[in-house]
């Protein structure tokens with residue numbers, strides 16, 4: 605039986621773990637040949653092996669996407685190994701959070717490098733190759749649609765306290781996506797974005813596990829405060845974070861022929877519904893004052909109501925969680941047993 609991505613060549617950055625790994629396995633299961641990249645050799649090789657064990661084809665291109673020479677090496681690996689280039693997924697990345705007054709230049713630049721400059725360089729290096737392949741297809745009378753999927757975040761779309769660097773980079777990739785959708789349409793390339801909300805990976809593990817990621821010579825703390833995690837999950841309509849496989853499913857949709865006329869789009873993956881007003885009761889006991897993030901979220905006070913209300917006009921689950929914590933703190937300050945959180949979405 606023909607598979608949806610039969611013999612396509614897919615390059616996926618950061619595919620040694622988490623969402624990238626799930627994307628690699630999913631695309632490979634539909635027949636794509638995969639160029640696996642990761643900073644860390646061991647998980648990258650493990651992904652390659654998992655694909656081969658399942659009967660697929662994969663090769664590794666190890667190294668940091670932030671290295672200036674990486675893009676050329678990545679594209680060359682695809683061409684040298686498989687003589688093709690059909691799908692690029694810019695997924696590699698991590699977070700390095702702080703409030704703006706405590707954020708170093710190094711933190712700022714690191715996020716722009718990995719989430720914005722690296723995809724820029726990869727796509728710039730891919731352009732002449734895609735142009736040549738596309739011309740050859742046209743000359744042979746074939747119409748082949750190639751795909752780029754860039755990975756963004758709800759932080760990039762709606763902002764997130766403590767992530768000025770990450771949110772800026774993830775917003776930038778949306779602009780790059782929309783621009784390349786316009787530049788590359790004539791080469792039959794669709795360029796889209798998937799903006800994830802909360803997906804359960806190393807990046808979003810509970811901070812109680814004290815996980816660190818060793819990235820570009822630095823040990824960076826990863827994970828989220830467990831109380832914040834619980835509050836975030838409560839704010840998601842489906843009541844839980846997504847799995848890497850579910851995240852990969854959204855990327856897959858933008859890689860298959862059925863999406864050949866979808867371009868310049870950002871798919872928001874937060875299991876959220878259309879704009880609505882959603883008041884709900886909050887269990888203040890679940891949110892300890894110590895869980896307050898050092899993020900200076902400013903609660904709004906509704907003076908007409910005797911109960912404390914915290915409001916957020918943002919759709920980001922992080923903003924919801926911050927608002928929930930402020931609400932809990934206000935409740936504690938006023939010795940009120942029944943705080944409420946109102947979120948107004950538009």
Ligand SMILES: NC(=O)c1ccc[n+]([C@@H]2O[C@H](COP(=O)([O-])OP(=O)(O)OC[C@H]3O[C@@H](n4cnc5c(N)ncnc54)[C@H](O)[C@@H]3O)[C@@H](O)[C@H]2O)c1
Nearest residue numbers: 618621622623643668669696697757800802803805806807
């Ligand atoms: N998990 C979430 O909730 C979430 C939400 C929004 C966006 N995202 C985005 O999804 C993408 C994947 O994140 P994840 O949750 O799977 O994280 P993860 O830590 O599980 O996996 C990311 C992989 O990228 C690799 N990587 C990091 N920096 C790299 C570099 N410079 N060069 C090459 N590889 C590098 C890591 O080694 C790791 O294997 C990231 O871009 C992240 O910002 C994740």
